[in-house]
Amino acid sequence: MTDRILDFLRRTRPEGPCLVVDLDVVRDNYLAFERAMPDSRIFYAVKANPAPEILHLLAGLGSNFDCASVQEVDMALVAGASPDRISFGNTIKKERDIAAAFARGVRLFAVDCEAEVDKVARQAPGARVFCRILCEGEGAEWALSRKFGCDPAMAVDVLDHAHRAGLVAYGVSFHVGSQQKNPHAWDAALASAAEIFRILSDRGIELKMVNLGGGFATRYLEAIPGEGEYGQAINDAIRSHFGNRLPETIIEPGRGMVGNAGVIKSEVILISQKAEGDIRWVYLDIGKFNGLAETMDEAIRYPILSHRDGEATPCVLAGPTCDSVDVMYEKKPYPLPVNLEIGDELLIAGTGAYTTTYSSIAFNGFPPLQSYVI
């Protein structure tokens, strides 16, 4: 919640729910990551928030870009990144999209199975590939499934296969889970990565890079480690597993880069009870389908600010659509001031990442979340 954002909202009074992102905070975050991990290259996870102003700022600061699709590759290029600063980090790619990225000059691709290697070998000959391995993700608020990555034993075969297919078997990646609050969560995966490096080295294949993924937490309601704490824990783990043969490293912050740079302005549409004496239901003009998708299963708990200063009591918080699942906090109700009124403005902090793009195109006729980058 920065003064620039508050000033902007006061001055422009935008109609309807909207996200406001403060670029100064993004810049500070980028510089903090650089300081904390000076030996790692930063690949911003574009999917967290692909606003052109953010990409342009980061491109100017020297950031690289982790892209999930050809569309995101194009956004990074338009923002001023050269193709050698782009990673096509999605392990699930249409073969024609690999070809399109290669035609644009992209030479770094994620894989997690031999079939994907074959596609890259056909459409991006000579490119570098890194293999994603499965990782527990314990301690993350937005936990990872087994969707991405393969067993470390299989990763050896996948990278060997890539080498034999004429690609550069370049490294190993993993992801410890988004909003990972344990800086030591990287340790086990780094041990696996080091083991893969050793086995392949014995076969004459020298891997070069470890992609440490994202997972760096942003501040919601609870305290989180600073960039420095992450950096220290990760560097210690790298040294303990790789000894003196340190690999190149990449990090892919998304939420950690932009989460705390954004604030959503919302309006209270209705306050009601289901029966006399029941808990209050507070309905906002924003919900699961126009920006707050990450409240799914009440995973992410955002700080919510009101100008009212009355005593607070727990409320169920819900969105504006005619959809019964569009309820944000119910299992663990959210304390809001008892003197809150219909028409009041609420500010939802920490919403710079994973909000605008999750927004549905027109569910219930409501427009997607507006965004202002200042």
Add this chain to the structure above:
Amino acid sequence: MTDRILDFLRRTRPEGPCLVVDLDVVRDNYLAFERAMPDSRIFYAVKANPAPEILHLLAGLGSNFDCASVQEVDMALVAGASPDRISFGNTIKKERDIAAAFARGVRLFAVDCEAEVDKVARQAPGARVFCRILCEGEGAEWALSRKFGCDPAMAVDVLDHAHRAGLVAYGVSFHVGSQQKNPHAWDAALASAAEIFRILSDRGIELKMVNLGGGFATRYLEAIPGEGEYGQAINDAIRSHFGNRLPETIIEPGRGMVGNAGVIKSEVILISQKAEGDIRWVYLDIGKFNGLAETMDEAIRYPILSHRDGEATPCVLAGPTCDSVDVMYEKKPYPLPVNLEIGDELLIAGTGAYTTTYSSIAFNGFPPLQSYVI
């Protein structure tokens, strides 16, 4: 899966995932509802699929429209519905949106608390309101939360309050849960509605209408009741609770009107295993964030067709995004042919409702689901 849809896909071969809706099926569904419930007015739930062609067809057939927002009201008007055929059915409305709908001629509004009544009384003087009551929703696949409606005892006060505020206390509504496969699910709510009619009648307020909501199932994998079965069970329940003083009734089919009219064409991007001998993961170019949101918690299980005829084994089915929750069927894997190949086309049936509009605007850079109405 109609011949017209198959012909369209063969002829036009659209690039990328897309939904194709056959208007002939929508027309058949409308006529079937009319036959099954000749005494009820049909209000199509626009949110299920607001494609202009669908709204235009239904307007021409004489349908009314249940709208969740001013935007949906405008869509219905553009499609040719007069304002007296529109219900603003969302119980959560901004006061300025009530005013906007009133200005367009809308005179029927949903409420479920006194605060909402006050808004309607201020902005839509003299309008008709119906009060939504809570309903169990047992037996529904897309279960309802307590988000909408109030306790029946409170509904009496809400409607009384509306009457005293100069509005027409018009009726009672409820919703038995989407994809409700038990035609007797309406019985308990109708008993509550009849009780509310009696209590208010004793106070000199004569309610006129019962809004039976939606919930009519569409055919996915399991057999469902026909429109006729729903009609019979509901009419029996109305007679048993209201005797000879039958109310006007409204139904609001959404899924039941368009669900089986649509087919999504998708492409297999990747087939892989996480370790030797593991279950196969099949990745499509469509997932939770570009159309199949209702696979959330594996709630809706769509029929999926392949031209391959090999033996089928269970697969985990996932979408194309770099998001770990973008997995459709994992707890209960989906059987797909063992000879399925990367690049194969799959047809996902029963996808005419609640797909295009749930689609995210650009998550991971992927465009929203394309739609063709034929």
